[in-house]
């Protein structure tokens with residue numbers, strides 16, 4: 102990249118830099134989680150997070166992300182600019198230190214909430230390490246400082262002044278390394294979702310996303326929400342086309358010491374609960390002390406209210422947490438100087454001092470709100486009471502079905518072809534749509550540890566169902582029974598009969614629909630099963646390419662073309678290509694070999710985010726409201742055509 106040879110003064114530090122960053126290149130997963138699409142997008146978030154920190158410090162109110170041709174991306178802000186002065190111990194520019202020395206995070210100076218992003222400024226050097234090219238431009242109100250890096254952090258020249266300016270800010274351009282990432286193309290909508298979330302969490306900061314790629318269609322989004330969390334809740338409800346129980350979200354804010362808490366909540370007429378929590382702008386997927394504080398207070402306030410106004414009579418049971426959260430959309434955001442994250446995926450806030458603070462704030466402010474807005478209080482309370490009755494009905498239905506032993510693991514569903522092995526560490530359950538595919542799967546499996554459950558009957562639209570409807574549904578009951586671990590509040594994974602639950606459906610619209618329904622069902626009613634990573638999707642091949650005895654199975658059009666070229670004979674004899682329209686078209690051996698045998702198959706582990714996405718797709722596509730459905734299909738036109746809708 103650089104014409105002139107390495108300047109001698111940089112020899113030493115250059116070698117150290119590359120050694121340090123080499124650690125990141127050797128184990129990228131340790132720093133960014135994965136080298137798949139998620140990890141790729143994480144690079145952008147790391148840089149954006151540094152700009153958000155600057156916004157939180159009060160110096161920046163505009164952050165721009167531009168997607169360039171050749172898979173490069175530019176992130177810009179109008180903050181103070183990364184410090185460019187010579188670092189006291191390293192002897193090079195502080196900005197260069199931030200971008201080349203691992204763990205140079207910790208930021209410079211102190212004060213403020215150094216908060217967003219997972220890596221706290223460590224991200225800058227990680228992004229550099231994983232890029233083939235990176236350019237750093239800092240405007241400090243007088244000069245434009247510039248430096249470029251290549252091949253994971255190498256550089257020939259130090260940061261230098263390339264011009265004058267009256268503006269301030271930082272601009273980072275980088276191109277992710279294609280030898281590290283599975284794919285280097287950024288997805289506009291993935292970035293849009295993330296930036297929108299950050300725009301809600303950082304009220305008043307403007308986020309701009311621009312697609313400048315040849316095939317980017319000139320998309321541009323300019324996001325700024327003065328309403329913050331209130332706008333977040335309104336946006337979610339609007340998008341789902343939800344009918345709200347009260348016109349305005351209920352919002353609380355409070356601060357104690359250096360902890361700030363913000364909450365917005367609103368009820369809709371659905372049976373779903375959506376509580377999203379954030380700590381220092383990081384989504385806490387597994388909840389934590391802030392979420393617990395909120396939920397405790399909510400349950401307590403509604404029960405106190407009910408007793409005080411005698412809506413809950415002496416003989417009545419208290420409302421449960423699930424009762425008071427039915428139809429609730431709530432966003433909880435806390436900011437604190439030192440976050441502790443725990444749990445399996447470090448997605449759970451651990452700071453114990455946060456729970457009592459949030460609990461006290463919500464208790465006081467919600468109590469006041471309900472007193473001042475009796476009509477809202479009554480509407481929500483009635484809904485919670487209905488939820489309580491439905492739950493009671495579900496309990497009865499469950500006991501009833503238990504007595505009839507339909508959900509009892511002693512009596513397995515008739516259609517289940519069970520395996521002989523009993524150890525859930527190795528057993529697998531394939532849930533297969535359709536009897537004919539079920540038949541092939543039965544023959545093609547390894548019966549020692551693979552069980553098959555064909556689905557039949559009408560699929561319940563889980564979107565509109567409460568738990569009581571699931572009991573007694575002829576399609577879902579066998580699934581619940583076969584799994585053996587119960588559902589809803591009763592779920593007990595120690596009783597799970599199969600360690601892997603694999604949904605196997607055709608690679609077409611109907612198959613996608615079945616997968617979406619099943620994932621939504623697991624997400625809504627058996628979430629721990631998803632959280633603990635037991636749910637998978639099978640990937641049947643799309644094509645069989647064969648010539649004589651040589652056979653290849655292709656999972657994508659690219660693979661098909663590759664195998665066709667490989668199998669084309671010397672005299673130009675073309676191989677035969679068969680497109681599988683459904684699982685049923687494969688004979689048992691083919692299905693077993695390509696889709697079920699662990700030695701050949703690809704299965705996709707479903708995580709909570711995937712299941713939540715399925716849930717959202719279902720809400721939008723199956724819900725009652727036509728307008729959001731039309732909008733969703735328009736916005737996801739690409740996805741929709743993939744599905745042949």
Ligand code: 1YM
Pocket residue numbers: 148149151152155176177178180181182183184199200205206208209210211221222223225271272273
């Ligand atoms: C497009 C990315 O990095 N902006 C940015 C970064 C920093 C500062 C300002 C800054 C911080 C402080 C003082 C301070 C810094 N980043 C790093 C690190 N935008 C972007 N804007 N002066 C300026 O925290 O006290 C160090 S400073 F490490 F993350 F690179």
